[in-house]
Amino acid sequence: MPSGPPLPAWVTRVGVFDLETTGVDVESDRVVTAYVGVLDAAGRQIAARSWLADPGIPIPEGATAVHGITTQRARAEGRSSREVVAEITAALRSLLAQDVPVVAYNAAYDFSLLAREAARHGIVPLTAPSPVIDPLVIDKAYDRYRRGRRTLEVVAAHYAVVLEAAHEASADAIAAGRVAQALARRFPLPATSAELHTNQIGWARSQAASLTEYFVSIGRLDPEESLDGSWPLRSMAAGAE
Numbered sequence: 001m002p003s004g005p006p007l008p009a010w011v012t013r014v015g016v017f018d019l020e021t022t023g024v025d026v027e028s029d030r031v032v033t034a035y036v037g038v039l040d041a042a043g044r045q046i047a048a049r050s051w052l053a054d055p056g057i058p059i060p061e062g063a064t065a066v067h068g069i070t071t072q073r074a075r076a077e078g079r080s081s082r083e084v085v086a087e088i089t090a091a092l093r094s095l096l097a098q099d100v101p102v103v104a105y106n107a108a109y110d111f112s113l114l115a116r117e118a119a120r121h122g123i124v125p126l127t128a129p130s131p132v133i134d135p136l137v138i139d140k141a142y143d144r145y146r147r148g149r150r151t152l153e154v155v156a157a158h159y160a161v162v163l164e165a166a167h168e169a170s171a172d173a174i175a176a177g178r179v180a181q182a183l184a185r186r187f188p189l190p191a192t193s194a195e196l197h198t199n200q201i202g203w204a205r206s207q208a209a210s211l212t213e214y215f216v217s218i219g220r221l222d223p224e225e226s227l228d229g230s231w232p233l234r235s236m237a238a239g240a241e
Contacts, residue, residue, distance in 0.1 A: 010193040011184045012041040014133065015095040015102035018173035019088075019110045020067035022059050026112040026234060030055035031084060032069050035169035036091040038100065043178040049091060050170055054078035066167045082121040089118050089126060096129055101193035104232075105152045105176035107134040108204065112234040131193035132232040134200055135179040141203040142187040155179060159186070204231035 016037050023029035032055055037048035052074065059071045078084075092114075095102055104110045111129055118125035139155055148154060156163040156175045159182035163175040183189060190196040208229025215221040228234050 005185075005188040006191075008184055008189055008191045008193075008196075010101050010131075010133075010196070011181050013100055014039050014177050014180060015092070015100045016173040016177035017092060017102050017104045017110060018169045018176065019113060020063075020069065020167065020169050021113060022055050022057060022063050024109075026109060026116055027236075029113060030057055030081060031088070031114065031117055032059060032063070032074060032078075033067065033169045034084065034088050035173045036088060036095070036102075037170070037173060037177075038095070039174065039177045039181070041181075043174075043181055045174060048170065049087075051084045051088060052078045053081045053084035056081050068168070081117070082123070085114065085117045085121055086123050088114060089123055092126060092129065096126075096131070099131070099193070101131040101133045101197075102129065103133045103135065103173075103177045103180045105134065105155075105172065105179070106136045107132050107232040108228075108230070108234050111232045115233060127233070129232055131197040132200070133180050133193065133196060134204070134232065135176055135183060137200045137204050137207065137231065138180070138183050138187075138189070138196075140207050141199075142183070142189075152176060152179075159183065201231055205229035 016039060018035050019031055020033040021029045021031055031053050034051040038046050040046050054074045059069060059074060064070050092102060115125035136150060152172055152175060153163055153166050156179055159179050161175055161178045161182055163171060165171040190199060208227040212226045216223050
């Protein structure tokens, strides 16, 4: 019996990327740890690099509670933020130039924060990273009406992907890559990563519009407000430093 839809070729080699940061604001928060790796068709790690940065600002206790890195440790063991951001950007640029799709869960957050960090340090940012694969966007598109949260931990469990040490950059990145591969085995995803990338732009926009409508209906947003659905880079905030 058939085990699922034909697997797209991009499944055989995927880049994976994750940041842990000082907070959730892509305009002002900073990189603390990062991971960029490559997985083979079986989801095995075949290349990897990790970073610890001194973000140059105190790491709030709330952020430390998530990823475990204190200000003291980052200052003692972390490298220059500028060097780290430059190396992460270069690693991703190299993968994308080779047409290796890069998986990032909630990609618009990680790529946007990295781009803002690059600009802050005078580094040429990734302004149009492609091809990018975002399991969060894809899962919402193909299983729109499934109830419950869509955190990486929840979605990984749903697709039987083991996630150990959640909120540790390498663990999150690898799990996201394996979720992307699981999605390709479950659903008829586009055959090429380029087509999938293009589709995700539209899906992310539609998902943001739908969530905006819901938030307005429950009073969480004012009627004139809207969520940014741009993907995989969020629009620059008006008046952002």
